[in-house]
Amino acid sequence: YxxxxxxxxxxxxxxxxxxxxxxxxxxxxxxxxxxxxxxxxxxxxxxxxxxxxxxxxxxxxxxxxxxxxxxxxxxxxxxxxxxxxxxxxxxxxxxxxxxxxxxxxxxxxxxxxxxxxxxxxxxxxxxxxxxxxxxxxxxxVDDQGAPLSKRRGAPGVGTLRDEGVEPAAIANYLARLGNPVPADGLEPLDALAADFDVTRLSRRPVRFDRRQLDYWQSLALAAAPVARLRPALRVDCVPDDRVAAFIRLVQPNLRRADELNDWALRLFSRQPVLDRALEVRLRPSGAAFFETLAGLLESAATADWKPLRAELETATGRRGGALMKPLRQALTGLDHGPALGDIIHLMPADIRRLRLQQAAAIAAPGADTDA
Missing domain, CATH: 3.40.50.620 (HUPs)
Structure with a gap:
C-alpha cells in the first residue's frame, strides 16, 4: 500500500x-x-x-x-x-x-x-x-566490543592487500573466525570449503585479533614459493646465485614480502646494522670477544654448525645465550631471525668479518659511550 x-x-x-x-x-x-x-x-x-x-x-x-x-x-x-x-x-x-x-x-x-x-x-x-x-x-567486533566499521578505523580487505597481507592468510584467518576449524596448519581454499560446517559457527560476537592474522600471514609467507616472493626483492646486494637460498632462509621470519629488502641489507650489504641502543648492549661483551669470533669464523675448518659452535664455545668460554645473542646481534643487528648457523653459512665472509670488526670497535675501551 x-x-x-x-x-x-x-x-x-x-x-x-x-x-x-x-x-x-x-x-x-x-x-x-x-x-x-x-x-x-x-x-x-x-x-x-x-x-x-x-x-x-x-x-x-x-x-x-x-x-x-x-x-x-x-x-x-x-x-x-x-x-x-x-x-x-x-x-x-x-x-x-x-x-x-x-x-x-x-x-x-x-x-x-x-x-x-x-x-x-x-x-x-x-x-x-x-x-x-x-x-x-x-x-x-573490535577490542572494545563494537562492530568493525571503517569509521572506527577497521581495515578492509583492500587495506590489508595494500599492506602486503597474503590472500591465503586472510582466507585462513577468516575461515577460523568464530569457527573451530579442526586443521591447525595453513589450508588451501578447497580444503577450507570442504571442511566448512555451518553448525560449528559461533552464536556470539567474535573479536578481530590482528595478532592472529599476523600469525597466518607468517605461515602463508613461509609456505610461498620462491618465485612468488622474488619480485618483492628490490635491492641488488644479494648475489644471483644466492637469491633462492636467501629467500628460503628468511621467509619464515617475514611479516610482509617487502621485508626481504631489510633482511638482504642486513645479510649482504656493507651498511651498518647496529642502532645506538644495541651498541650499548654489545659493549659489555668486550672487543676481544668479537675479535676472537671473527678470527675463528675466518679460519674455521668446517662449515658444519655443530662442530663450529663447539669451537666458538671453547675459544670464548661462553655457551648458550651468552655466546649466541651478542653474535647474532653483531651480525644482523637483531635479537631474532633464522638459525644462526644458517645465517653464518649464507653471509659472505667479508660481510661477517666487517660486522664483527664493527662490533669490536664499539666494544673497545674508550669507545663512545653516549647512548
Missing part, C-alpha cells in the same frame, strides 16, 4: 516512541487508506513510498541455519518500505527478490539482518518465490 507520511511526521513518531521507551516502528497510519484513492493521489504527482503489509497477528517462524528456530511476533514487526518515493527499490525488496531470481538456496549474512528475515520471507511468499535457507553469522 502507498504511504504518504512525511519525513517530519515519521521523525516525530520515532522521537515519541524513543521517549516512551518503545522501539521505533511505523504505526500503520496509511495502512487503511482506500487503494483506489491512493493510486489517484500518486498519479496526480503526490510523493509516496510503497510499503509491504505484514500480518497483523500471530507469529512468524523460520529455522536459522546458524541459530536454530526463530520466532517473531507479528505485532512487533512494522510494515517495511519496499519502494522509495523516487521509485527506486529499497534494500529489503531488491535483496530478497534478486536472490530468488538468481536461484540462491542459502543466504549467510550478519546477525544485524536477522530482523529483516521474517519480512523478506513474507515478501517472497507473497510473490510466489522460493524462500532460501537463512543463516545469520555473529558480528566481528
Amino acid at each position: 502507498y504511504c504518504f507520511c512525511s519525513t517530519e511526521r515519521l521523525a516525530a513518531l520515532r522521537e515519541r516512541q524513543k521517549k516512551a521507551g518503545h522501539p521505533p516502528r511505523y504505526d500503520g497510519c496509511c495502512a487503511g487508506l482506500d487503494p483506489v484513492r491512493s493510486a489517484e493521489r500518486v498519479a496526480a504527482g503526490e510523493s509516496a513510498v510503497l510499503r509491504l503489509r505484514m500480518p497483523a497477528e500471530g507469529s512468524l517462524r523460520f529455522t536459522d541455519a546458524v541459530r536454530g528456530e526463530q520466532s517473531f511476533q507479528a505485532a512487533d514487526l512494522d510494515d517495511p518500505i519496499i519502494q522509495r518515493a523516487d521509485g527506486s527499490a529499497a534494500f529489503l525488496f531488491a535483496n530478497a527478490l534478486d536472490d530468488a531470481l538468481m536461484g540462491i538456496t542459502h543466504v549467510l549474512r550478519g546477525e544485524d539482518h536477522l530482523s529483516n528475515t521474517p519480512r523478506q520471507i513474507v515478501l517472497l511468499e507473497r510473490l510466489g518465490q522460493s524462500v532460501p535457507v537463512y543463516g545469520h553469522l555473529s558480528l566481528v
Whole structure:
C-alpha cells in the first residue's frame, strides 16, 4: 500500500516512541487508506513510498541455519518500505527478490539482518518465490566490543592487500573466525570449503585479533614459493646465485614480502646494522670477544654448525645465550631471525668479518659511550 507520511511526521513518531521507551516502528497510519484513492493521489504527482503489509497477528517462524528456530511476533514487526518515493527499490525488496531470481538456496549474512528475515520471507511468499535457507553469522567486533566499521578505523580487505597481507592468510584467518576449524596448519581454499560446517559457527560476537592474522600471514609467507616472493626483492646486494637460498632462509621470519629488502641489507650489504641502543648492549661483551669470533669464523675448518659452535664455545668460554645473542646481534643487528648457523653459512665472509670488526670497535675501551 502507498504511504504518504512525511519525513517530519515519521521523525516525530520515532522521537515519541524513543521517549516512551518503545522501539521505533511505523504505526500503520496509511495502512487503511482506500487503494483506489491512493493510486489517484500518486498519479496526480503526490510523493509516496510503497510499503509491504505484514500480518497483523500471530507469529512468524523460520529455522536459522546458524541459530536454530526463530520466532517473531507479528505485532512487533512494522510494515517495511519496499519502494522509495523516487521509485527506486529499497534494500529489503531488491535483496530478497534478486536472490530468488538468481536461484540462491542459502543466504549467510550478519546477525544485524536477522530482523529483516521474517519480512523478506513474507515478501517472497507473497510473490510466489522460493524462500532460501537463512543463516545469520555473529558480528566481528573490535577490542572494545563494537562492530568493525571503517569509521572506527577497521581495515578492509583492500587495506590489508595494500599492506602486503597474503590472500591465503586472510582466507585462513577468516575461515577460523568464530569457527573451530579442526586443521591447525595453513589450508588451501578447497580444503577450507570442504571442511566448512555451518553448525560449528559461533552464536556470539567474535573479536578481530590482528595478532592472529599476523600469525597466518607468517605461515602463508613461509609456505610461498620462491618465485612468488622474488619480485618483492628490490635491492641488488644479494648475489644471483644466492637469491633462492636467501629467500628460503628468511621467509619464515617475514611479516610482509617487502621485508626481504631489510633482511638482504642486513645479510649482504656493507651498511651498518647496529642502532645506538644495541651498541650499548654489545659493549659489555668486550672487543676481544668479537675479535676472537671473527678470527675463528675466518679460519674455521668446517662449515658444519655443530662442530663450529663447539669451537666458538671453547675459544670464548661462553655457551648458550651468552655466546649466541651478542653474535647474532653483531651480525644482523637483531635479537631474532633464522638459525644462526644458517645465517653464518649464507653471509659472505667479508660481510661477517666487517660486522664483527664493527662490533669490536664499539666494544673497545674508550669507545663512545653516549647512548
